[in-house]
Amino acid sequence: MSDTIAVLIPCYRSAVALPVLVNGIVAVLAHGPDPFRIVLVDDASPDDGATWRAIEALRAQHGSFIHGIRLARNAGQHGALLCAMGSMDRDVTIVVTMDDDGQHRPEDIPALLAAIRAGTDLAIGAYQEKRHGRFRNLGGQVVDWTLRRLFGLPSSFSLTSFRACRRFVVDQALEHDGRFAYLSADLLSATDRRANVPVSHQARRHGTSGYTLGRSLRLVLNLVFTHSRLPTGIMLAIAALSMAATIASLAYVVWLRLTTDGVIPGWASLMLMMGVQSTMLMSGMAMIMLYVTRSHRLLSGSRSKWRIADEI
Numbered sequence: 001m002s003d004t005i006a007v008l009i010p011c012y013r014s015a016v017a018l019p020v021l022v023n024g025i026v027a028v029l030a031h032g033p034d035p036f037r038i039v040l041v042d043d044a045s046p047d048d049g050a051t052w053r054a055i056e057a058l059r060a061q062h063g064s065f066i067h068g069i070r071l072a073r074n075a076g077q078h079g080a081l082l083c084a085m086g087s088m089d090r091d092v093t094i095v096v097t098m099d100d101d102g103q104h105r106p107e108d109i110p111a112l113l114a115a116i117r118a119g120t121d122l123a124i125g126a127y128q129e130k131r132h133g134r135f136r137n138l139g140g141q142v143v144d145w146t147l148r149r150l151f152g153l154p155s156s157f158s159l160t161s162f163r164a165c166r167r168f169v170v171d172q173a174l175e176h177d178g179r180f181a182y183l184s185a186d187l188l189s190a191t192d193r194r195a196n197v198p199v200s201h202q203a204r205r206h207g208t209s210g211y212t213l214g215r216s217l218r219l220v221l222n223l224v225f226t227h228s229r230l231p232t233g234i235m236l237a238i239a240a241l242s243m244a245a246t247i248a249s250l251a252y253v254v255w256l257r258l259t260t261d262g263v264i265p266g267w268a269s270l271m272l273m274m275g276v277q278s279t280m281l282m283s284g285m286a287m288i289m290l291y292v293t294r295s296h297r298l299l300s301g302s303r304s305k306w307r308i309a310d311e312i
Contacts, residue, residue, distance in 0.1 A: 005029065005036040005113070006092040010080035012043045014100040015050035021098070022058050022066070024106035032110070034094075037065040039087060043080040044071045052310070059312050072307035077161070078183040083306045085170050096164045097183075104162040108199040112164035121169055121191035125162035125199035151188045158196050159184055166191075235284050242280055 007025055011018060022038060029036045040058070045051040055068040069087060071080065081097055088095070094116055098104045108125065115123035144159045153159075165187060172190035173183060188194065 002034045003093040003113075003117075004089075004091045005034050005094045005096060006088050007036065007038045007096045007098060007109070008041070008081055008084040008088075009038065009098050009100050010041050010043050010077050010084070011045065011051050011055065011100045012074075012077075012080075013045045013047045013051060015045075015047060015054040017100060017102045018051070018054045019058060021100065021102055021106070022062070025098075025109070026062060028106045028109055035065075037067060037089075037092075038062075039067045039069065039084040041080040041084045042068070042070040043076070044074040056312065068310075068312040069308055070310040072309040075306040079306050081183050082174065083308070085174055087311075088170075093167050094164060095167065095170050097161060099161055103202045105200050105202060108162070108197075109164075111197050111199065112162075115195050115197050116164050116166060119193070120195040121193040122165045122187055123163060123195050123197050124158060125160045126158035126196035127160060127201035128198060147184060147188065150185070153188075153194075157194075160199075162199055163187070232287075235287055238280055239284070242277055246277070 007029075009018075009021070018040070022040070025038060040055045042052045042055060052068070052070050055066075055070075059066045059068055067087065069083060071083065075083065085095065094113060096109055096112060104125070112123045112125065147153070147159055148155060148157060161184075169187055169190040173186035
């Protein structure tokens with residue numbers, strides 16, 4: 001029984017790179033036994049419609065197996081991919097995700113597909129050498145370290161956006177609301193049958209990456225607050241330590257009062273302790289308000305997933 005493959009590509013200012021990438025994918029998959037389609041999502045590219053026109057041209061060139069979606073506003077890479085996943089036909093059984101900048105080689109897709117057919121639910125490309133910029137690499141290392149800690153992955157496990165997975169893994173990711181999405185985390189949470197597949201990483205030919213160190217750190221915070229109880233655990237630990245310190249200080253003051261005469265010095269230390277406890281209290285309240293704000297956005301829908309403006 002053959003599989004139906006869907007290759008999903010979020011597109012952002014990639015009018016020049018897309019034709020080369022899509023033609024390469026078609027050349028590789030057309031020689032295989034399985035039907036396939038390519039979903040291109042223009043993530044509201046600020047290029048006067050150049051990316052969308054490139055998608056329209058590819059649709060005219062290759063036919064109906066090219067599916068184009070144009071978002072009304074920027075949803076981010078993960079939001080754009082989730083939009084593409086939600087638009088797939090029900091007969092799709094294997095999903096491949098790639099970047100639009102040409103750094104992922106279409107020739108490596110068969111290796112990812114082979115890993116899936118060998119029994120892996122989620123096959124992730126492992127770069128032999130990363131060709132990102134210095135700060136992009138640093139930011140990626142921070143995000144990957146956080147993901148490994150959250151999901152108990154070995155330190156040698158690579159996490160990239162070039163991957164293939166079974167349909168049920170995608171369906172699990174789509175159950176996430178999408179408003180605070182991080183697709184890698186959603187896919188990892190769906191299965192423990194994961195594997196790395198060695199792939200090449202090409203130098204970027206056009207444009208520059210939109211990922212900065214600051215954006216990577218924001219992704220880390222989103223991961224921690226969405227996929228773990230770590231912030232709550234930290235505040236509980238701080239509260240416990242604060243309570244222990246308060247009880248110990250109280251016991252010490254009582255002991256001094258019972259064993260010595262005169263005034264017990266300690267105004268400065270008392271003020272210091274009050275300042276520390278007030279800071280801890282305000283930090284805890286800020287964390288609670290962050291959770292309340294995120295919950296309010298989810299319940300009210302004030303932060304939407306994405307809006308489709310055009311579709312071909």
